[in-house]
Amino acid sequence: MLYYNIKNPKEIVSLEEAVFNGVSEDGGLYMPQSIVRLPQAFVRNMGHMSLQEIAYAIANFAFQGDIDADVLHDMVYETLDFDIPLRHIDDNHYVLELFQGPTMAFKDVGARFMARMLRYYRSLRHEWPTIHVLVPTSGDTGAAVANGFVGVPGVHIHVLYPHESLSYVQEAQFATLGDNVTALEVNGSFDDCKRLVAKAFVDSELNEALHMTSATSINVGRILPQTFYYFYAIARLARLGVDVSEVVFSVPSANLGNLTSGLMARAMGLPVKRFVSVENENNIFYNYIKTGYFIAKPSMPSIAPALDAGNPTNMPRVMELLGNYSEIRRMIHAYTYNDEMIIDTIRDTDRRHGYLLDPHSAFAWQGLCDDLRPGEVGVSLATAHPAKFSTTVEHATGREIPMPPQLLHYLKGTRRVTPINNGYTSFKRYLLQFA
Numbered sequence: 434m435l436y437y438n439i440k441n442p443k444e445i446v447s448l449e450e451a452v453f454n455g456v457s458e459d460g461g462l463y464m465p466q467s468i469v470r471l472p473q474a475f476v477r478n479m480g481h482m483s484l485q486e487i488a489y490a491i492a493n494f495a496f497q498g499d500i501d502a503d504v505l506h507d508m509v510y511e512t513l514d515f516d517i518p519l520r521h522i523d524d525n526h527y528v529l530e531l532f533q534g535p536t537m538a539f540k541d542v543g544a545r546f547m548a549r550m551l552r553y554y555r556s557l558r559h560e561w562p563t564i565h566v567l568v569p570t571s572g573d574t575g576a577a578v579a580n581g582f583v584g585v586p587g588v589h590i591h592v593l594y595p596h597e598s599l600s601y602v603q604e605a606q607f608a609t610l611g612d613n614v615t616a617l618e619v620n621g622s623f624d625d626c627k628r629l630v631a632k633a634f635v636d637s638e639l640n641e642a643l644h645m646t647s648a649t650s651i652n653v654g655r656i657l658p659q660t661f662y663y664f665y666a667i668a669r670l671a672r673l674g675v676d677v678s679e680v681v682f683s684v685p686s687a688n689l690g691n692l693t694s695g696l697m698a699r700a701m702g703l704p705v706k707r708f709v710s711v712e713n714e715n716n717i718f719y720n721y722i723k724t725g726y727f728i729a730k731p732s733m734p735s736i737a738p739a740l741d742a743g744n745p746t747n748m749p750r751v752m753e754l755l756g757n758y759s760e761i762r763r764m765i766h767a768y769t770y771n772d773e774m775i776i777d778t779i780r781d782t783d784r785r786h787g788y789l790l791d792p793h794s795a796f797a798w799q800g801l802c803d804d805l806r807p808g809e810v811g812v813s814l815a816t817a818h819p820a821k822f823s824t825t826v827e828h829a830t831g832r833e834i835p836m837p838p839q840l841l842h843y844l845k846g847t848r849r850v851t852p853i854n855n856g857y858t859s860f861k862r863y864l865l866q867f868a
């Protein structure tokens with residue numbers, strides 16, 4: 434299948450180029466030229482299939498002709514070497530726990546699959562320039578991408594993060610990996626990190642010297658594998674005898690990557706009644722739904738740092754998938770909450786259901802509770818393990834949250850950090866060492 438650049442639809446590339454480039458030279462995002470609709474028989478019968486079987490079947494449909502079936506099989510089974518539990522919380526409310534990967538956040542799924550795609554494409558070529566993946570992070574993205582790509586030959590990961598604003602475990606999750614992962618501690622803000630990376634991508638001198646790409650959700654290699662778990666959730670509900678034509682998914686949104694994957698799954702034939710997109714006070718998409726105007730703003734910090742996005746990068750894909758404003762409003766209901774409301778949500782959900790939500794997942798849960806109508810079935814996406822944000826969760830619930838061994842093991846490693854200032858010249862000088 435071929436991919437086009439949303440900004441310039443005449444520019445058509447292969448899947449390999451789309452993943453390799455991340456974004457087009459003009460900054461446009463890639464989209465599949467036609468979205469494969471899965472046979473309805475598959476969708477009807479997937480209730481009996483495992484997560485891996487469903488993911489493999491979808492990958493085969495979506496990447497037909499692009500990647501060999503055998504290779505896809507390994508990619509899927511290596512990426513998803515864990516299950517994704519669907520928890521029944523009460524009557525018609527479910528939580529899909531997407532945080533089962535190595536960094537215990539949902540981005541592991543997309544990052545691991547994309548890493549395997551690059552490894553495969555490298556194996557096909559005689560010559561391969563080292564690919565430099567530039568990842569600005571406020572916490573979770575850097576960890577997921579670094580863990581997905583560590584040890585992949587021919588790829589170097591540069592994680593840029595703001596000085597003194599990540600927790601110790603968050604930093605340890607990428608700064609202790611070593612090998613092909615460099616932790617760049619920027620003396621500045623998260624917005625500075627994003628600015629440095631955006632500038633590097635359009636710097637022609639750098640582009641001649643190095644091959645750079647992005648592994649944030651602007652890369653289709655991350656968006657496509659995230660469709661798998663939407664199918665799996667519906668399959669699980671079908672097995673429970675739930676009427677799947679009534680399912681509403683609620684997503685905690687920042688750059689709208691997860692939501693885009695859900696919309697794509699729907700375009701592939703998954704029955705979804707509607708989506709709920711929930712933001713913190715960085716509520717750009719919420720304001721768009723309310724007013725029709727998309728106005729980016731500088732981001733503000735919150736108790737759910739992965740939601741602190743002031744310019745949701747996947748907006749062009751949402752528009753492309755739904756076509757127009759009234760269809761977007763019909764298919765997606767948007768909510769916004771402040772930190773205090775979400776602390777109450779975490780406390781209430783623990784008291785009433787004995788279920789612990791991390792702050793990001795709590796945003797989605799609250800939106801679902803406020804949006805769901807009688808007769809509908811809601812699936813709230815839980816994107817991070819509560820122990821990743823234990824300070825907030827402990828404060829809200831008064832419970833002590835033990836650190837899972839999966840996260841604890843990062844603390845034992847040696848941190849290696851390269852400090853840089855927030856000026857572009859020093860970042861460029863740093864990158865040119867690799868030329």
Ligand SMILES: *Cc1c(COP(=O)(O)O)cnc(C)c1O
Pocket residue numbers: 538539540573574650685686687688689690691692739740793794816817
């Ligand atoms: C990245 C992230 C989100 C937001 O996902 P988008 O695809 O950017 O909308 C939500 N929760 C957690 C824990 C994340 O890491």
